[in-house]
Amino acid sequence: MQEHFHQESADLASWLRLAMTDGVGPVLARRLLSVFGLPGNLWQADAQAIREVVPAPVAASLLRAPTAQQCERIAATLAWVQVPGQSIVTLADAAYPPGLLQIADPPLLLYLRGNPALLARTALAVVGSRNATTQGVLHAARFSEELSRAGITIVSGLALGIDAAAHAGGLSGTGSTVAVIGTGIDLDYPQRNRALAQRIAEGGCIVSEYALGTPPLAANFPRRNRIISGLSRAVLVVEAAAQSGSLITARMAAEQGRDVFAIPGSIHAPLSKGCHQLIRQGAKLVETTQDILDELPAWSVLSSQQAVVQEPSPAAVEDVDPASRRVLQSLGHDPVDADTLAQRCGLDAAALAGSLLTLELQGWVELLPGARYRRLV
Template sequence: MTPADWADDFAHWLRLERTPGVGSATARKLLAAFGLPQNIFTASHAALREVVSERVAEALLAPLADETRALTDRTLDWAAQPGNRVLTLADTDYPKALLDIADPPCILYVKGRIELLSSPALAVVGSRNATAQGISNAEKFSETLSQAGLTIISGMALGIDAAAHQGGLRGCGSTVAVIGTGANIIYPNRNRALAHMIAEGGCIVSEYALGTPVMSANFPRRNRIISGLAQGVLVVEAAAQSGSLITARMAAEQGRDVFAIPGSIHSPLSKGCHLLIKQGAKLVESAQDVLEELKHHGPAQCPPAAAAPAAAGMASRTLDAMGYDPIDLDTLAARCELDIAALHAELLTLELDGYVEVLPGGLLRRLTTS
């Protein structure tokens, strides 16, 4: 197909998607009846009425709107830039995993490494208001799984999503961000630097037309793509009413595996994970649990993960003395047989290295590194 032919073909896809009254279900009915979109717009009124309502048939036969024409031109300009692609359901590069779900997007806007959309993948999702331990778990699980060759899929939100992308970028599996705005809009703004890193070393994908602003209804809907691109979904932290549970439900409906990391029975952000486990999600304590369940052994060319720097000497003894329950400074000093000043210095280093967090009230808690 020549560039001119492709541009004409895409124009029909975008026109179909932008036609008033044509949602995803109606678009699929029309495509099933007429094949490619250009056949829809050359069909007779009578033929269209056999598939859609009078109102929709008239909208399909109406002249092309100036707004849609202008959007087509902007999109073609965007797609001509290096690293940008637009895929339709008819493209050979359209990810086959999405063809298996009930509601595949008609158009995908892709920025970055398009091949990642067809790679073995795991979705990692969770709370925007995550704990330090949750962020650590998401990042370390994602890094290990990416080093094993799995592409990490998430939604580029704050908290667990951002940590998952950062971990994924450190492995050869890399990461894919499925966003709920146009592909030329970065949201949230705090993830701007991360978005640039993903566009460079991973992939950003959206089903929404360029310029689509932040709309709350679009984010739950994009979750079906997050789960649809993946072999399974790992929920790291989630409250009982978390949007991550929507992704997990969609994954189950799509026949994907659902995994959950358990947490404290006292933490509100463990309630969603515990609910999923009660409903049949697989409890995982390490990245290896996920790899074994998925029977994924990783590509031969993927280098092993670099060992995380270990606390040594006195730092190691301090962590051992802490255990995994919250502890106050005086008790820890007594266990370590250190004066408070020396212990303060040691704890500052451990906190900066990501081994310890300070809880409200001054309590200390060790962060696990699995």
């Protein structure tokens, strides 16, 4: 048993050394592995044979002995995987996510916290703006919760806004959630999602392709998007501006042969522009979780509670005071300023302000940037 443990550590150390070699990315790593087999064979290979496979500078890096710093990082990583709930899967492991094997540049290693079995389940990516509206957060949470209850694993990027809401919703069902991050898995980023990350590590799975200690470099986040889409059967974009990282994920999903879904919004809302752009380009417009499941017949079917955003019942409307009810009836889903709304409902500024505050606190309306209001339900 001890000998087997040492062999596993030696094998993983070879993978880590390859991943830490300057100039070796996923594409070159796969080329090397296709020629030499497992990384352990690479270090025994003839120098000329290596030079015939990769560019000279990369070959020189491979032929050098690991530095003291690399040895320390490898040792620290081998210690990290001994902690329960923490693991690494390599490209050669049977547990490597099958969806990632289908993309052009699958990561050489995946650092995991939580349940690795989630990476092989049927999954949907839910992505959107970090600066989400209240309505967008509500959509993300409800769609994710309903799909998770149908057995679909929710994949997202652990960012603020839509991502965080999607993860929280996913944790509410049996499908659970997978968070793909753009830093070392031992770092808490963003700090505001630290508690959520702990919940995911306990009930879902956190994934990173980056070595321990890797800081939040800007270039890493677009790259992690290919993993988000690669792990998923489809991508749902909830809210996105015209120039949004979520559109990168959607593009990667389309290139990987995945379906793309988008939730429409007001033509005046900046965070609906990206979704409308995707719909014009062929993404499927969705209003309920059943719209998604109907497009994917192999997926589990939801129970009778299919609607995600439900209209309030008449009794709920009647509970609102008459002035606020008049405001609500005058307020559409398109954003409107207070002066225009006052003209519509015939209230003075003080009465209107009181009604809007009441409706906002009760979750009926949302205050947007520029002192504009929008009805939520």
